[in-house]
Amino acid sequence: xxxxxxxxxxxxxxxxxxxxxxxxxxxxxxxxxxxxxxxxxxxxxxxxxxxxxxxxxxxxxxxxxxxxxxxxxxxxxxxxxxxxxxxxxxxxxxxxxxxxxxxxxxxxxxxxxxxxxxxxxxxxxxxxxxxxxxxxxxxxxxxxxxxxxxxxxxxxxxxxxxxxxxxxxxxxxxxxxxxxxxxxxxxxxxxxxxxxxxxxxxxxxxxxxxxxxxxxxxxxxxxxxxxxxxxxxxxxxxxxxxxxxxxxxxxxxxxxxxxxxxxxxxxxxxxxxxxxxxxxxxxxxxxxxxxxxxxxxxxxxxxxxxxxxxxxxxxxxxxxxxxxxxxxxxxxxxxxxxxxxxxxxxxxxxxxxxxxxxxxxxxxxxxxxxxx
Numbered sequence: 001x002x003x004x005x006x007x008x009x010x011x012x013x014x015x016x017x018x019x020x021x022x023x024x025x026x027x028x029x030x031x032x033x034x035x036x037x038x039x040x041x042x043x044x045x046x047x048x049x050x051x052x053x054x055x056x057x058x059x060x061x062x063x064x065x066x067x068x069x070x071x072x073x074x075x076x077x078x079x080x081x082x083x084x085x086x087x088x089x090x091x092x093x094x095x096x097x098x099x100x101x102x103x104x105x106x107x108x109x110x111x112x113x114x115x116x117x118x119x120x121x122x123x124x125x126x127x128x129x130x131x132x133x134x135x136x137x138x139x140x141x142x143x144x145x146x147x148x149x150x151x152x153x154x155x156x157x158x159x160x161x162x163x164x165x166x167x168x169x170x171x172x173x174x175x176x177x178x179x180x181x182x183x184x185x186x187x188x189x190x191x192x193x194x195x196x197x198x199x200x201x202x203x204x205x206x207x208x209x210x211x212x213x214x215x216x217x218x219x220x221x222x223x224x225x226x227x228x229x230x231x232x233x234x235x236x237x238x239x240x241x242x243x244x245x246x247x248x249x250x251x252x253x254x255x256x257x258x259x260x261x262x263x264x265x266x267x268x269x270x271x272x273x274x275x276x277x278x279x280x281x282x283x284x285x286x287x288x289x290x291x292x293x294x295x296x297x298x299x300x301x302x303x304x305x306x307x308x309x310x311x312x313x314x315x316x317x318x319x320x321x322x323x324x325x326x327x328x329x330x331x332x333x334x335x336x337x338x339x340x341x342x343x344x345x346x347x348x349x350x351x352x353x354x355x356x357x358x359x360x361x362x363x364x365x366x367x368x369x370x371x372x
Contacts, residue, residue, distance in 0.1 A: 005186035009177065012070040012190050013197035020062035020201030027058040028205070028212040036095045038213055051210055053095040055202060056218020059166075060088050062198035063225060071190050075118040076232050080191065080225050083114035087152065087224045091217035104216070105149070111224055112148045116141060120148075120228055122235050147246075148227040154253035155223030156216055157260060160280045161294050162208035168301050169222045170199040172249055175305030176226070179245070179312050180233050188233040195225050208290050226250070234312075248319070249308040252279070252300050287338055299330050 031037065031052035039050045064081040071077055090107020093099055121140045135143060159165040173196040180189035199222070205211045214222075234246040247254065256279050264271045283293040303326035311319035 002186075005189070006181065008070060009181070009186070009190045009193045012066050013177075013193040013200075015070070016062045016066040016194040016197030017201035019065060020058050020198040021204065023058040023061055024055060024202055024205045024212060027054050027056075028052050030054060030057070031095075031212065034096060036092075036215070038095075038215075049209075052212045053215035054092065054217055055206065055212040055214040056088060056091060056216070056221055059198045059202050059214065059218045060084060060221050062201060063194050063221075066194035066197065067191050070194070072187055074187065075120070076187065076191060076228065079115040079118045079120050079228050083111035083118075083228070084221050084224055085111075086114060087111035088217055088221050091156075091215060091220045095215040095217050104220075108149055108152050108220065108224070109145075111152075112145050115148060115228055116144060120144060120231055122147065122231055144231060147231065148224065150254065150257065151227035151230075151250065152220050152223040154250070154257040155226070156219040157257050158253045158278070158280070158297075159214065159216075159219040160278055161290060161297075162210040162213075163203055163206045164280065164294050164297060165219045165222060166199040166203050166206055166214060167294065167298050168252060169226065170196050170203070171298060171301040172305055173199070173226060173229075175249055175309055176229060176233065179249075179309055180229075182313065183233065185233050188229055192226075192229050192233075195222065195229070208294070223253070234308075244316075245308045245311050248304050248311060248323075251304040252297060255279075288334075292337065296330070296334060299333075303327060303330060 031054040034054070036053040037050045038053050064084070067077045067080060087108055087110075090099070090104050090110075093107075094104055122144045123135060123140045155165055155169065158168060173192050177189050177192045177196060180186075180192060202214065202218075206214060230246040230249070234249065235243065260278060261271045263277055264273065279297065280293050283296055284290070288296060303323060306326060307319045307323040310322045
């Protein structure tokens, strides 16, 4: 990998961050004008004050503008920008009108179809190192679509705490950038750096207490974009069990989604109906504060990201050791926090956010479409 490619990636990351930073206030103003306000309606939501949505518009704009300016205009850029536009449109309509899950899925499928038309494919799989086998035309379309839709929904599902989905995307994306550089994939590294930068630029407005939410507009787009980038990058690694690195890298959102799906089915509930069984809900129930829960999940992402990187660079045994040591250290830290009583919320109740007074005016004039 040349020094020029690394420099271009750094410039792309910084540019995307600045672009997201300066356009987020405009997205917030637009959300207020369109009355796209998340008014808490139940105890599943982790905020108590109305907060504008549509922050994902700034992230989407930053990623696409940076990709077109600094990256090669290839099928990957077209998939992220054009397919992402369809996904963002569905997310924006959901932020405005609270769409049924099936309608959102149709928008996600539309974005996925565009990516497939541009040639985004998991065309082969490696199980034992260099022994590849073709998935065939039907198999590669099915597996690619399954991965894209799973990732798109996974990142949307974990969007339950201030700064969570943006931070998870930035951390996971950061490890994907490093992996792409090591695999001599400068285009994938640059495009992923744009995603990371857009998330970093948005985070100052989204950390607790959030001034704006990324909404389904942004959460679905981040999952969609990272799924495309992982298909074009990680799934093509020449290593033992080539499908493992992307699964390990995105383990936190993927586990939460799959676990939620089967948990609801086993309880006889609609698998697409929200509940309070997500990882962040469980952390808060254990006594962690809002911010502590986010940091714990950031740490999980960093541990799985490190393990994925070790898996690509070395082998499965060393990746498992990295994962085990990391999880053990994190577990000890979490137990110490609980034991020493450093958490700010013991029973899961939420204090009024410091910015509550500033958000009071958002509730006036709202039809509480998110609260109906």
